[in-house]
Amino acid sequence: MKKLLLLLLLIPLAFAASWQEIAAIALVTSAILLGIIYGVGSGFNINELQALAKEEAFQLIATVVLVVVLVGSDSIINAISVNPQLAGEQVTGTSTMQEAANATLNSILTDLSGEMAVLSYYDHRVAIEGSKSGQCNVLQVGYGVSGCGGFSLVNPPLSLAGSILGFSIGEVSAMKRLLAISVEFSMQLLLPFGILLRTLKFTRGAGGFIIAVAISLHLLLPAGVLFNNMLVSEFRSNEASAEYRIPITKPVAAGGIRLPGMITALPVNIDLGTKTEVVPTMTIPECTPLDAIPSLIPGIPIPGPASIWEGAKTVLEDVNTDPMTVVAGVMSMETNEDRAAATYFGLRLLIRGFLFGALLNGTLGPVIALLMVMAGIRAFSAAAGAEVDVSAIARFV
């Protein structure tokens, strides 16, 4: 059977080193198949077969044009994508845009994992404080009180932020998997496979579609990732993004010294193989449950969020500034109520930093890249003569 299949393909693709060679061999194989069909048509004087071969030859020319465009685009985009000046420092040392996109996704995933660790840390701390209760009784006579209830109001926003962050991690991971498929299979397997299928009349629709999928995954997916990263980097360097650049972690000490408050980012054992150590920038004040009496200090009102923000936004860009210090500077920390409110305001400042990473890098980026892939599949499949309604896949976005 192997011989039959090799005969069918005429040339095994096994010796080809690059996808360009494989595509060229697939094109040549298709041309030879058409030549055989034309030859049989001529030999037996079957006009239909000759006409079929001619028609298919035009389709093959269209495929050749597609492949040539692909090769040209690939080279140009590769040159742009691996330039750290344009695509960011994380692409240093990469040689193709797929590698650059993978490095970018790894960097985003590491950041998001660290953010999830910090968010989880705050969630734990706030939940512990909010659930504290005090009890005092002797021989069953006494009282119990949950004096830290104010902290429990901080948990729902943290849960919502966790959902958003988790969703972003999932999206970026899905992009990583698609990129891995693109690197390993789209040009080496899907493209030649599509070219061969497109040679046969019955399977031309599927062949054109597979060619479109291969080209879109190879070109547009990494291009979309890098394009979005360039946009985000540009925005990050712009003054308009100052309010979103709030650091949520401090730098990890050099030499592996474990700082007080340092937590280990949740491990991402998949592909990255590393754990990130992060230091949260904010401390959660401690609540004492038996101190349930509201503020007895008259004349110190809880300030509005606007005044806290105005006072905080200039100093928070320093990674070593604890938001709680900023908040404590403008409001009393005497009672549990004040401490809970201060925690809320402090986290409110930090949440912008979380959203910056999660929404721009982790959500908008994959959406842009996937939309580019969908648009590419539609355009390329139409060019290949088999327009496919990709709205079904687009709904995944």
Place this chain on the structure above:
Amino acid sequence: MTEVCTELSKFIWEGVMPLTAYTSVILAAIIGVSYAVGNALSNPKLTLWSKTEAVQMVISIASVVVLLGFMNLFCTIQVGELATIFSKPLPGAGNDMDLYAAADTYLVNAQTYAYKALSAIRYHLEAYSVLSSFNEFQCDFPIGRFALGCLFGNSGQGFPPFGGYGALMGALNVFFNTALMTLFTVMNFSMILSATLGGLVFIFIPFGIFMRSMPFMRTFGSLLISLAISFMVVYPLMLSVLYLMSDTLLDAKNGFTPLSSVYNENNFPQYEGNALGQSMMGEDYTKAQYFYGGNEENPVGAIVFAAYAFVSAVFLPSVAMLATLATIGYTTRLLGEEIDLSRIMQLV
């Protein structure tokens, strides 16, 4: 030839082909009678119709012959040979499978993959639910883990040592639903393939041949034949190509999981008799009961796993289904009719 092909071959040659031959003969008889009647009545419309339908019948039968040729090829080619030709490493065991068996195996393995993702998330969710509800009471005036404050009553402070897992559980819940949907979707794709390989679409062939030559029914007949060709050729072919990617798509070399830990129902510890130990040994002991040894706490890894499963078990099989539907549209056009597939596309 694997069991799938053996059964399929038996079904075709013993069930479908006689029926196809039967309908073809009836159709030929109808066409012949129409031609004769047209000649007898000197009705050119009737004779022209008969000639046209005779040609269409030949095209229909040729389509069926092409389909049988493809099927025979798919039942003979081994997936390992396909891998060699495309210079891809062989996907572990099972290289002697034919393409139909490879397609089926991919979807079965994808179900395993999705289920393991679901298990990993469920394990974390259950552990976090239990740990969240764990409470500790610290008596006043402590001496080690004992305290004088509880000597004559309960004086002290209660708190949950593990705090809340709201953020992580919020994130994991989203992906638990995703993994569940992934599992159901890939099961759906698997059932479609099973129904296809069980011979369902072959029932369409005799009816398709007959219907294509009936007045006003050519579109319907073309659709039936196209369905048979697309689902018997393109759908399994696409899935068998995905099978070649199993090492990457399904982490086949790593036991169908990208994680170092294997989370399943058997990993949860039994707690009978451990209550005293827990109360005396503190919260770290309790947490170690859930995340110990090979069961590393890895919620981000579980989320990533679910995302991978979605790509491998929903996204790519959907692409295979779209390629199949694209072929239906193209083949019906080839058979001379145009159909609107936008409604069917919404099923994907």
